[in-house]
Amino acid sequence: MIVVFRRPPQVLRFPASLLIIHRKTDLGPNVSHSAWGECHAKSVRGTHGWSATASSLPKGRHKSPAVRLPCRINTCLASLSSHAASDGDSESESHDHDLTITEKIRESQQSIRVVEVCEGGGSVTIQYHCNDNGTDQENMRISTYHASWLWSNDPQRVMLPSGQRTSTPGEWIRTSSGNPPSIFDANILYCGLEQNVENDKNHVVHVPGPTLDDSCHPLAIYGRHKSWVKATFSANKSFESDAKLTQIVRPYLRITWNQQSHSNASKISETKESYFDVEWLRRMSYDDLSRMQRKRRTEVQPIHAIRKSGPPLWQATKSSKKESPTVVPEDPERNEDGLIHIRYSSILDSDGKILQSGLFRLLHTVFRDGAAIVSSTPVIDNHSDHHKTTTLSSDKIESLNEEQLPVAQLAKAMSGGALSHGALYGNIFHVRVGERDSNNVAYTSASLCPHQDLAYYESPPGMQLLHCVAMDEGVIGGESTLIDALAAAYRLRELRPESFECLVRCPATFVKQRAGASMTYRRPHIVLAEDGISNTRELMEREIVAVHWSPPFEGPVVLPPGDVDRYYEAYSDFERILDLAVTSEDCDERDELSQYANEFTWERKLSPGEVLVFNNRRMLHGRRGFSFEEGLGQRHLVGCYTNIDDTVNCYRVNLRDMVLKGMKDGDVSPAVMNVGNGTCIIP
Numbered sequence: 001m002i003v004v005f006r007r008p009p010q011v012l013r014f015p016a017s018l019l020i021i022h023r024k025t026d027l028g029p030n031v032s033h034s035a036w037g038e039c040h041a042k043s044v045r046g047t048h049g050w051s052a053t054a055s056s057l058p059k060g061r062h063k064s065p066a067v068r069l070p071c072r073i074n075t076c077l078a079s080l081s082s083h084a085a086s087d088g089d090s091e092s093e094s095h096d097h098d099l100t101i102t103e104k105i106r107e108s109q110q111s112i113r114v115v116e117v118c119e120g121g122g123s124v125t126i127q128y129h130c131n132d133n134g135t136d137q138e139n140m141r142i143s144t145y146h147a148s149w150l151w152s153n154d155p156q157r158v159m160l161p162s163g164q165r166t167s168t169p170g171e172w173i174r175t176s177s178g179n180p181p182s183i184f185d186a187n188i189l190y191c192g193l194e195q196n197v198e199n200d201k202n203h204v205v206h207v208p209g210p211t212l213d214d215s216c217h218p219l220a221i222y223g224r225h226k227s228w229v230k231a232t233f234s235a236n237k238s239f240e241s242d243a244k245l246t247q248i249v250r251p252y253l254r255i256t257w258n259q260q261s262h263s264n265a266s267k268i269s270e271t272k273e274s275y276f277d278v279e280w281l282r283r284m285s286y287d288d289l290s291r292m293q294r295k296r297r298t299e300v301q302p303i304h305a306i307r308k309s310g311p312p313l314w315q316a317t318k319s320s321k322k323e324s325p326t327v328v329p330e331d332p333e334r335n336e337d338g339l340i341h342i343r344y345s346s347i348l349d350s351d352g353k354i355l356q357s358g359l360f361r362l363l364h365t366v367f368r369d370g371a372a373i374v375s376s377t378p379v380i381d382n383h384s385d386h387h388k389t390t391t392l393s394s395d396k397i398e399s400l401n402e403e404q405l406p407v408a409q410l411a412k413a414m415s416g417g418a419l420s421h422g423a424l425y426g427n428i429f430h431v432r433v434g435e436r437d438s439n440n441v442a443y444t445s446a447s448l449c450p451h452q453d454l455a456y457y458e459s460p461p462g463m464q465l466l467h468c469v470a471m472d473e474g475v476i477g478g479e480s481t482l483i484d485a486l487a488a489a490y491r492l493r494e495l496r497p498e499s500f501e502c503l504v505r506c507p508a509t510f511v512k513q514r515a516g517a518s519m520t521y522r523r524p525h526i527v528l529a530e531d532g533i534s535n536t537r538e539l540m541e542r543e544i545v546a547v548h549w550s551p552p553f554e555g556p557v558v559l560p561p562g563d564v565d566r567y568y569e570a571y572s573d574f575e576r577i578l579d580l581a582v583t584s585e586d587c588d589e590r591d592e593l594s595q596y597a598n599e600f601t602w603e604r605k606l607s608p609g610e611v612l613v614f615n616n617r618r619m620l621h622g623r624r625g626f627s628f629e630e631g632l633g634q635r636h637l638v639g640c641y642t643n644i645d646d647t648v649n650c651y652r653v654n655l656r657d658m659v660l661k662g663m664k665d666g667d668v669s670p671a672v673m674n675v676g677n678g679t680c681i682i683p
Helices: 088-109 148-152 278-283 288-298 313-317 358-368 395-399 406-415 485-495 495-504 561-578 579-584 593-600 644-662
Strands: 003-004 012-015 041-044 051-056 065-068 076-078 116-119 121-130 142-147 182-194 201-208 228-233 247-256 273-277 341-343 370-373 429-431 448-449 462-472 474-479 480-486 507-514 517-524 525-528 544-547 603-606 611-615 619-623 626-628 633-639
Touching: 116 182, 121 182, 142 148, 142 278, 148 182, 182 201, 201 273, 247 561, 273 278, 278 525, 341 358, 341 474, 358 370, 358 611, 358 644, 406 593, 406 611, 406 633, 474 603, 480 485, 480 579, 480 593, 480 633, 485 495, 485 544, 485 561, 485 593, 495 517, 495 525, 495 561, 517 525, 517 644, 561 579, 561 593, 561 626, 579 593, 603 626
Parallel strands: 076 182, 341 370
Antiparallel strands: 003 076, 012 065, 041 051, 116 121, 121 142, 182 228, 182 247, 201 228, 247 273, 370 611, 429 633, 448 619, 462 611, 462 633, 474 626, 480 603, 480 619, 507 517, 525 544
């Protein structure tokens, strides 16, 4: 049974036994549910044009307190009655079935309260009850959805199976000769989703299937559920207790449009009603509080950064909510160096086949921590000797093609099949003294300050993989370093907000100019999420989505004269956070910038067979200068890149698959943190 209140012109009073309302709301006093399931209903019509379903309490029941409903609120509440049966066992089974559905509806009431249409039909407001910690009042959420937003995201305007939109956002304006569709009515329907519907006494509609947490689409285009499912609600009878009803009862927002047709609208089909899954609406809400909470879930902070020693602080303090143990496999044990180590053979088998569970562990670790080490990696991949570490000369290794190099196969597995950014140094590059006539400082024994590779590209590489194939005992120094640039920028905002603001506002110049190369790109060192906010105070609250830092490849800045000195002062502050070598030159224990660099710089000499995998968009990498005992020795790394978009796509698809395999009703996929590619993760 369904009860719909249609735009009441005055305050109405109904028995509380008729309603399913969560306790301690602003709608009225505590409501008892004890008699709710046993109410027998009949339809009545009021004198003011509104319709409802009234209840008559069974004899012997105490009268429930009245609930006061404010004007202009349209609410749709489902009510289920017990099924009469001659046999006692059948009656008991039916009652149990009703209770199951009743509990699901009550659970739905935990997340949604009321629907209110503003004057003119320009928006609809929904009041949610969230399950966050805190008092009932603190857990109340109010989200407003504009008519333009709802019309543009109507599930009926999504093409299957591709998920492409069949109309443009601008069509909302053009639909009705300059009079855009407005919301005429809005209701919350608690629907039973059915596998089969044959009973024509029920009111059947097609509603979007439940979507996964990573879906931006308003209807299911992948997952366990069909894109469109049949939903049953009735004003004449309750849900049937038979095998046809799946135990899914979900709230949906039904929008009835006030849309004026015109002769030139032949290409646009008029939409009389639209249905939205309330859970999808909650996930995509764009009010201030929702955007702030989304920022907290996805923004990289110092608590997530790898450190000089020990695990990241989130793991050390057990304070992170980024993980969902029902979905994400348990981590391999962290090595003493603080990074997760994953064996190569757990990612690619002896025939070169990808092992999905191992690949997911690698992707998940790198996108969560910023870096990982793949251990026991062979020098050559010839399948038959796949797990044997073969000693080869540098010349022999250089002659191998991509298919024979394990680091290339590993990178291709992470990106969906391709390497990237090979124009300047090749798809595979060798980091060793004297390489390519030392046309890059990396091909010398000099130290390398923390930096990102190819910062002068419009889209720099995503993942970088460095396979250590030789590290002789005679090598003195040569340790690899990492520091989390996104987390460091977050810390700079806390310690030096004026320097942070300057590096957000003033673009740097990144340059690659030598024989065979002439590339420049201007962009700020710190990039914030575009949020339609311009003033300085709110600028400081926006999400950090990218850092661009590469001192060896920076050219002259082009700034207004008044900003030049301030830029270099701000640059110096950020450099002290990022570069331990700079900090060591003038170390001051009272300097918080220096303390950060000392605590969060990871440093270790790689061993043969190890592949250092890190996110080049998030992490800065460097190297200590080195020399050889008696002038002899070898330090040789083999490297390659992947595209950030391809690699993120591979990770999120694998993550979705993990969710589908382990998902139960109510499970959610773990939040994906920002990857440093200039945008925040949605949803």
